[in-house]
């Protein structure tokens with residue numbers, strides 16, 4: 001494993017004296033103590049891509065902030081949870097950091113774990129996806145149909161020709177799929193029309209991306225959008241879920257590089273994420289763009305922790 005920065009000391013919190021009152025910090029163990037498959041958290045302590053994308057750096061400390069928020073949440077799982085430590089971005093070499101994350105994600109998948117990657121800027125996605133791709137390439141002769149479901153205010157489909165950043169991961173994945181002769185199946189939900197240029201909308205259309213804008217995700221449309229998501233998932237063999245926390249309204253997630261004036265509230269996001277989890281095809285998830293420097297009362301870290309709790313509820 002490339003992840004080395006391990007600090008189990010972050011896993012502390014309240015301890016209730018009554019029985020059956022466990023919290024994450026009392027249950028989670030270091031990965032090297034793993035004896036059976038479970039959830040494996042791995043941090044991507046990197047905001048180099050945010051820097052390359054003219055954003056506000058700070059996401060490098062997000063993995064620790066998210067672990068801290070998760071530590072005190074109630075434990076409702078049956079199978080174990082492990083902390084695999086952090087992959088860091090050394091000497092600003094983003095491509096190398098993504099490759100090291102990918103290698104670790106592939107190892108975790110091969111061991112039967114459900115990896116949840118704690119970004120980091122959204123450049124984490126290129127590392128996460130490469131890990132799933134490497135694992136699948138090594139285990140099946142068939143061409144894998146990977147569905148990427150991104151909850152995000154942004155497409156992150158910028159042209160990666162000149163710079164690799166937090167704004168380019170899905171364009172990089174599209175190129176990687178084309179090189180391999182694999183289909184590129186991408187759904188981006190929560191997109192802000194105001195925050196994405198016409199060029200990006202055109203690229204999304206050219207790539208046949210399933211797009212739902214932030215303002216179109218309402219209590220009334222939720223069921224229909226859920227059905228659209230189910231139909232998308234039905235065309236895929238494996239799902240990679242990536243959640244950019246800037247999809248949430250700025251009031252719910254202030255601690256991000258690019259806070260959303262509109263956003264999609266957690267109350268609408270959760271039922272959609274539940275559908276993804278219940279599909280039985282979810283292999284890998286990550287959370288991106290948390291920036292603790294701009295958080296207010298750990299709101300964003302708490303939302304991230306709650307989403308991890310939701311994603312791992314029935315394991």
Ligand SMILES: N=CN[C@@H](CCC(=O)O)C(=O)O
Pocket residue numbers: 053054055122154155156158166167168195257258289
């Ligand atoms: N991962 C973030 N991507 C956004 C950032 C937008 C911004 O910084 O305003 C993007 O490139 O569009």
Ligand SMILES: [Mn+2]
Pocket residue numbers: 152153154244246247258289
């Ligand atoms: Mn975003």
Ligand SMILES: [Mn+2]
Pocket residue numbers: 122152153154155156166244288289
């Ligand atoms: Mn993003």
